[in-house]
Amino acid sequence: xxxxxxxxxxxxxxxxxxxxxxxxxxxxxxxxxxxxxxxxxxxxxxxxxxxxxxxxxxxxxxxxxxxxxxxxxxxxxxxxxxxxxxxxxxxxxxxxxxxxxxxxxxxxxxxxxxxxxxxxxxxxxxxxxxxxxxxxxxxxxxxxxxxxxxxxxxxxxxxxxxxxxxxxxxxxxxxxxxxxxxxxxxxxxxxxxxxxxxxxxxxxxxxxxxxxxxxxxxxxxxxxxxxxxxxxxxxxxxxxxxxxxxxxxxxxxxxxxxxxxxxxxxxxxxxxxxxxxxxxxxxxxxxxxxxxxxxxxxxxxxxxxxxxxxxxxxxxxxxxxxxxxxxxxxxxxxxxxxxxxxxxxxxxxxxxxxxxxxxxxxxxxxxxxxxxxxxxxxxxxxxxxxxxxxxxxxxxxxxxxxxxxxxxxxxxxxxxxxxxxxxxxxxxx
Amino acid sequence: xxxxxxxxxxxxxxxxxxxxxxxxxxxxxxxxxxxxxxxxxxxxxxxxxxxxxxxxxxxxx
Numbered sequence: 001x002x003x004x005x006x007x008x009x010x011x012x013x014x015x016x017x018x019x020x021x022x023x024x025x026x027x028x029x030x031x032x033x034x035x036x037x038x039x040x041x042x043x044x045x046x047x048x049x050x051x052x053x054x055x056x057x058x059x060x061x062x063x064x065x066x067x068x069x070x071x072x073x074x075x076x077x078x079x080x081x082x083x084x085x086x087x088x089x090x091x092x093x094x095x096x097x098x099x100x101x102x103x104x105x106x107x108x109x110x111x112x113x114x115x116x117x118x119x120x121x122x123x124x125x126x127x128x129x130x131x132x133x134x135x136x137x138x139x140x141x142x143x144x145x146x147x148x149x150x151x152x153x154x155x156x157x158x159x160x161x162x163x164x165x166x167x168x169x170x171x172x173x174x175x176x177x178x179x180x181x182x183x184x185x186x187x188x189x190x191x192x193x194x195x196x197x198x199x200x201x202x203x204x205x206x207x208x209x210x211x212x213x214x215x216x217x218x219x220x221x222x223x224x225x226x227x228x229x230x231x232x233x234x235x236x237x238x239x240x241x242x243x244x245x246x247x248x249x250x251x252x253x254x255x256x257x258x259x260x261x262x263x264x265x266x267x268x269x270x271x272x273x274x275x276x277x278x279x280x281x282x283x284x285x286x287x288x289x290x291x292x293x294x295x296x297x298x299x300x301x302x303x304x305x306x307x308x309x310x311x312x313x314x315x316x317x318x319x320x321x322x323x324x325x326x327x328x329x330x331x332x333x334x335x336x337x338x339x340x341x342x343x344x345x346x347x348x349x350x351x352x353x354x355x356x357x358x359x360x361x362x363x364x365x366x367x368x369x370x371x372x373x374x375x376x377x378x379x380x381x382x383x384x385x386x387x388x389x390x391x392x393x394x395x396x397x398x399x400x401x402x403x404x405x406x407x408x409x410x411x412x413x414x415x416x417x418x419x420x421x422x423x424x425x426x427x428x429x
Numbered sequence: 430x431x432x433x434x435x436x437x438x439x440x441x442x443x444x445x446x447x448x449x450x451x452x453x454x455x456x457x458x459x460x461x462x463x464x465x466x467x468x469x470x471x472x473x474x475x476x477x478x479x480x481x482x483x484x485x486x487x488x489x490x
Contacts, residue, residue, distance in 0.1 A: 190480045376442025376469045380435045
């Protein structure tokens with residue numbers, strides 16, 4: 001990288017925390033006011049833990065492309081399974097080199113990944129338990145998969161070793177950040193169970209609307225800017241895209257988000273007579289998530305189609321999880337991040353064009369291997385780790401905690417002390 | 430049942446990895462990768478079904 005490219009990459013990385021801020025606002029806005037401060041503090045705590053754990057030992061497991069690694073030979077081919085980098089970033093030159101820039105982006109990205117499960121566990125997940133779960137995710141599950149996909153691990157080497165296109169490509173983290181976070185969110189939602197009062201009458205779900213649609217929609221705007229930075233920096237650092245394609249990445253990111261939101265607005269308008277604000281926000285973020293994998297490798301039309309399909313999938317997944325599968329996911333984290341991310345990885349295999357050597361041909365097979373790894377390995381791993389952890393650290397607050405709201409119960413003060421509560425939202429309606 | 434679901438997920442992943450390692454021809458490899466994903470889908474369905482709350486339990490929540 002020359003100096004101009006380094007400066008551009010650094011600027012893009014500096015935008016990435018806005019994605020985290022946007023998601024935190026969306027999570028807080030989609031729950032009841034009685035747990036809003038708890039949600040924001042949990043987000044801040046998770047991001048802090050993610051950064052800290054990544055610094056202490058996460059990077060040692062993830063490593064960097066071309067760095068020391070534990071490799072086994074299978075069928076005469078090297079399988080790079082785990083990094084062997086030093087803890088505490090010892091010996092790593094943080095000097096503006098591509099490796100140091102990648103470390104900076106990963107420190108931010110791990111915060112985004114650990115934030116995602118908070119949306120699924122909102123209003124019933126203890127603060128201490130969510131912090132402990134963040135340690136497991138940031139220090140175990142995330143670095144493992146990130147090494148395989150971003151740091152020259154066996155998934156990234158599928159092209160080199162087995163002729164599968166360019167190997168598994170996930171420049172902006174559709175799988176590495178969002179599917180990993182989304183599958184952890186699903187595990188957490190399963191372990192916690194639904195909020196009290198969620199399935200009240202004859203097993204039918206009771207609507208528990210979020211308390212602040214403005215937070216949710218403003219969070220979408222913040223996330224948009226952050227995603228452009230994340231996708232652009234990821235494309236340069238993890239997919240070797242030349243800096244000139246940053247414009248394409250920004251356009252595709254915007255079009256995918258627009259497609260996702262417009263699809264949801266249109267579908268909810270037709271089905272319910274009025275557009276649904278919270279679902280539309282989920283469609284927007286679903287589009288952003290879906291384009292993360294391949295914003296640098298798609299045409300704008302393909303990016304928009306990817307976003308539109310993501311929006312439709314988000315609505316379908318939200319309804320399926322809520323109505324049929326009893327998964328209480330207040331922020332739609334599973335639908336947006338896991339489903340949207342998987343679709344994004346598949347869409348790259350379908351629509352991706354690679355200007356550099358490799359690509360095409362069996363690229364879709366490489367993407368499928370990545371999806372299979374996420375569903376077949378990461379889901380059991382993250383579920384097992386969280387289930388085990390829940391035996392040690394109780395995950396769910398008691399009945400009184402849910403009745404009071406987590407702000408008062410765990411923090412001792414509400415997010416909006418001037419508000420007067422007119423009626424108890426806890427009871428059946 | 431839950432354990433069986435997770436085992437099917439792992440088995441499907443194993444099938445996908447085996448296809449990548451053992452098969453060199455593109456068509457059979459792609460077919461076995463898809464077969465592995467089908468097994469994973471079965472495992473996912475089984476895992477999800479074990480987590481669906483029975484109606485009586487839903488009413489208590």
